[in-house]
Every structure is written in C-alpha cells, then in structure tokens.
Amino acid sequence: xxxxxxxxxxxxxxxxxxxxxxxxxxxxxxxxxxxxxxxxxxxxxxxxxxxxxxxxxxxxxxxxxxxxxxxxxxxxxxxxxxxxxxxxxxxxxxxxxxxxxxxxxxxxxxxxxxxxxxxxxxxxxxxxxxxxxxxxxxxxxxxxxxxxxxxxxxxxxxxxxxxxxxxxxxxxxxxxxxxxxxxxxxxxxxxxxxxxxxxxxxxxxxxxxxxxxxxxxxxxxxxxxxxxxxxxxxxxxxxxxxxxxxxxxxxxxxxxxxxxxxxxxxx
Amino acid sequence: xxxxxxxxxxxxxxxxxxxxxxxxxxxxxxxxxxxxxxxxxxxxxxxxxxxxxxxxxxxxxxxxxxxxxxxxxxxxxxxxxxxxxxxxxxxxxxxxxxxxxxxxxxxxxxxxxxxxxxxxxxxxxxxxxxxxxxxxxxxxxxxxxxxxxxxxxxxxx
Numbered sequence: 107x108x109x110x111x112x113x114x115x116x117x118x119x120x121x122x123x124x125x126x127x128x129x130x131x132x133x134x135x136x137x138x139x140x141x142x143x144x145x146x147x148x149x150x151x152x153x154x155x156x157x158x159x160x161x162x163x164x165x166x167x168x169x170x171x172x173x174x175x176x177x178x179x180x181x182x183x184x185x186x187x188x189x190x191x192x193x194x195x196x197x198x199x200x201x202x203x204x205x206x207x208x209x210x211x212x213x214x215x216x217x218x219x220x221x222x223x224x225x226x227x228x229x230x231x232x233x234x235x236x237x238x239x240x241x242x243x244x245x246x247x248x249x250x251x252x253x254x255x256x257x258x259x260x261x262x263x264x265x266x267x268x269x270x271x272x273x274x275x276x277x278x279x280x281x282x283x284x285x286x287x288x289x290x291x292x293x294x295x296x297x298x299x300x301x302x303x304x305x306x307x308x309x310x311x312x313x314x315x316x317x318x319x320x321x322x323x324x325x326x327x328x329x330x331x332x333x334x335x336x337x338x339x340x341x342x343x344x345x346x347x348x349x350x351x352x353x354x355x356x357x358x359x360x361x362x363x364x365x366x367x368x369x370x371x372x373x
Numbered sequence: 374x375x376x377x378x379x380x381x382x383x384x385x386x387x388x389x390x391x392x393x394x395x396x397x398x399x400x401x402x403x404x405x406x407x408x409x410x411x412x413x414x415x416x417x418x419x420x421x422x423x424x425x426x427x428x429x430x431x432x433x434x435x436x437x438x439x440x441x442x443x444x445x446x447x448x449x450x451x452x453x454x455x456x457x458x459x460x461x462x463x464x465x466x467x468x469x470x471x472x473x474x475x476x477x478x479x480x481x482x483x484x485x486x487x488x489x490x491x492x493x494x495x496x497x498x499x500x501x502x503x504x505x506x507x508x509x510x511x512x513x514x515x516x517x518x519x520x521x522x523x524x525x526x527x528x529x530x
Contacts, residue, residue, distance in 0.1 A: 125381055127380045127381055127382070133483075134435065165438040165442075167439050167484070168506060169442055170446070170506055170509065171446040171512050172446060172447075172448075203382070207434070207435060212382045214381075214382055253482075258380060260380060262381055304506070305506055305507050306506055327381075332506070333483075333484045333505065333506060
C-alpha cells in the first residue's frame with residue numbers, strides 16, 4: 107500500500123508519542139458468533155500469541171445537532187453480548203482489538219528507552235493487510251464484503267514537564283506557570299467537514315496532568331472519529347490518512363516552536 | 374484517557390491526577406418512551422428471516438444503534454414517542470404523525486437517513502432531505518413545529 111506522506115506535513119525526530127490506535131467499526135456479519143473468534147485469532151497468532159479478554163466497546167457514531175450530553179441518553183441496543191479480544195505481540199508493543207463490530211490496531215511504547223514509534227505509514231500498511239484478513243474471515247459468514255461505517259485514529263502523547271524549562275511554554279494557548287494549577291484537564295471538539303461541506307467527523311483534543319513513574323507529566327490526546335465517504339476498505343484508509351494529517355497539524359499548531367525543537371521538528 | 378469508548382490500551386503505569394468529568398446519564402422524567410423505543414428496536418433485531426411473509430430481514434444491530442444515536446441527537450422535550458416500523462431490508466422507519474406535521478426518518482443504515490416532512494406549507498409532496506450525520510435540518514423542522522404549536526397558546530395567555 108502506498109501512502110505518500112504529504113510533503114508539507116510536519117515531521118518530528120523524537121515526538122512524545124506513547125500510543126497510536128487506528129480502527130474501524132463495521133456491520134456485524136450475519137451468522138457470526140463469538141465462538142468463531144478463535145478462528146480469527148489463528149490468522150494472527152504467529153505475530154500476536156497472547157490473548158486477553160476485555161469488556162466490549164459500545165457502538166459509537168459521530169452525529170451533529172444539539173450538543174451531546176443534552177436532555178436525553180438512551181441505553182444502547184446490544185443484542186447478544188460479545189467480548190472484546192486483545193491479540194498481543196510477544197513484546198507487548200502491538201495489539202489487535204477485535205469484537206463483532208470493531209477492529210483496531212494499537213502500537214504502544216512499552217519501555218521509555220527502547221522501541222521507537224514505528225511511524226504511521228508502516229502501521230497503516232499493516233492495518234490494510236489485517237483488514238483484508240478480517241474481511242476474508244467474515245466472508246465465511248456473510249457473502250457481502252465488510253461494510254465499514256466509522257473510523258477512528260488516536261494519537262496519545264506523554265510530555266515530561268521536566269523537559270521544558272519553567273520560562274518556556276509547551277502549548278500556544280496557555281502557560282502552565284500562568285495557570286499555576288495543581289492539576290488541570292482540557293477538552294475541545296472540532297467539526298470536520300467533507301468536500302461537500304457536510305460534517306462527517308470530529309477532532310477531539312484532550313490535555314490533562316498525570317503521574318508517570320512518580321513524575322508529573324502531561325497527556326495530550328488527539329482523536330479523529332467519524333464516517334468515511336464509502337463503506338469499503340479504501341474509503342476507511344483514506345479517512346485514516348486524512349485523520350493523520352489533521353492530527354499532526356493540530357499537534358503542531360497547539361504546541362510552541364520551543365517544544366517543537368525539543369521534539370526534533372524536521373520540517 | 375479518552376472519554377466515551379476508549380480504544381487506547383495503555384493504563385497500568387500512568388495515574389491520572391484529575392478525574393475527567395464525564396456526562397452523567399440524564400433521563401428526563403417526562404421521557405417515558407425511551408424504554409419503549411429500546412424494546413421495539415431489540416424486537417426488530419430479533420425478527421426471523423422472512424418475517425414479512427417474503428424475504429424480510431431483521432433490522433441490523435448497527436442500524437438499530439444508529440437510530441438510538443439519532444433519536445438522542447434530535448430529542449426535544451414534549452415531543453411524543455415516535456412510531457417505529459421495520460423495513461424489509463434491515464432498515465427502520467421512525468415516524469411522527471401530528472396535527473400539522475408528518476415527519477418520517479427512514480434509516481437505511483448507519484449514516485444513511487432520508488428525512489421527509491409534510492406540513493401545510495410543503496403540501497402533499499412534502500420535503501425530503503438525505504442525511505448522513507448532520508441532523509440540524511430535522512431539529513429545525515421540529516422547532517418550527519413546536520414554535521407554531523406554542524404560539525397560538527402564547528397569544529391567548
């Protein structure tokens with residue numbers, strides 16, 4: 107798969123990324139039952155030999171109208187319950203998440219000193235192959251090709267406050283010193299529109315303080331979640347490529363030039 | 374770290390210093406029909422193949438969940454419970470037939486909705502709008518109806 111990284115997209119030698127997760131949500135295949143998940147794992151077992159069960163993720167849809175969390179929330183229609191499985195690599199860096207309507211690939215930084223971020227382009231190339239594997243598996247239950255209704259890309263950064271001198275700022279829009287707060291959290295949502303001007307996704311930015319190995323750090327997450335133009339795999343990949351562009355640009359826009367130098371901005 | 378459905382897989386060695394405020398589940402005590410809608414959608418998902426005497430398919434779970442999200446998005450206090458009708462291709466029709474407004478939302482699949490309304494102003498042909506994720510048009514239709522319905526009462530108050 108050719109990804110052609112945009113030439114004008116900022117790039118960092120040492121970005122503070124600790125996790126990247128890319129995923130799709132799709133229509134469950136008719137006739138599929140949880141007992142068959144073992145057969146899917148067999149396709150990935152060589153690279154992901156460890157299996158862990160997790161609670162299922164509820165369906166998510168990015169819709170637009172009144173602000174969310176308004177007057178009413180419904181319970182989700184769940185039908186039969188299906189666990190979420192994690193297929194984990196031996197070094198624990200990579201994992202595939204699978205349930206009847208979700209499929210994701212996560213990379214996470216396990217050791218601070220080793221295992222550099224593998225970069226988005228190899229990740230999405232692998233994910234493309236993994237979706238093919240999933241589609242082939244599901245075809246035994248449903249002759250229709252996989253129908254993808256939502257995609258999601260998440261970048262999680264961990265910024266060591268000690269890396270930044272007290273006089274300098276990490277974020278363009280506020281200063282930790284000026285804030286002078288014990289802890290803080292921040293969240294923003296931004297509508298993302300397609301070429302027709304229709305809202306189809308959101309860029310969600312979350313910033314909060316946390317403790318990592320007894321040191322105060324800042325977590326910065328950028329999430330793009332929404333519906334691709336079509337229901338096929340290529341539409342999903344196109345969405346994820348665009349999501350990467352939005353996230354990298356947003357990360358660059360909200361952080362300072364001083365912080366960029368620390369992270370080794372190349373362009 | 375992320376609110377809502379968290380797809381990240383990293384938790385053990387990081388301690389959040391401040392609990393994220395998550396929206397609490399708020400159920401308006403006057404919304405008595407939410408469970409009724411849930412029950413009907415659950416029923417539609419369990420319909421047998423050929424339920425309509427032909428090739429009728431059960432409503433797809435993803436479509437039912439999207440209907441939930443859609444109703445959550447457009448919900449207006451004092452708007453009555455909609456009628457729900459399963460389609461033969463796993464789709465769902467959500468309808469309100471009120472004095473002065475016929476409003477139908479045909480959910481073919483997630484992010485694939487046809488909204489239609491008939492009012493005195495539109496005439497019998499009505500007005501149809503395809504919708505993916507943006508339900509503001511439907512909300513405007515509902516607000517127009519509510520304001521028109523309220524205005525006569527306000528004039529006599």
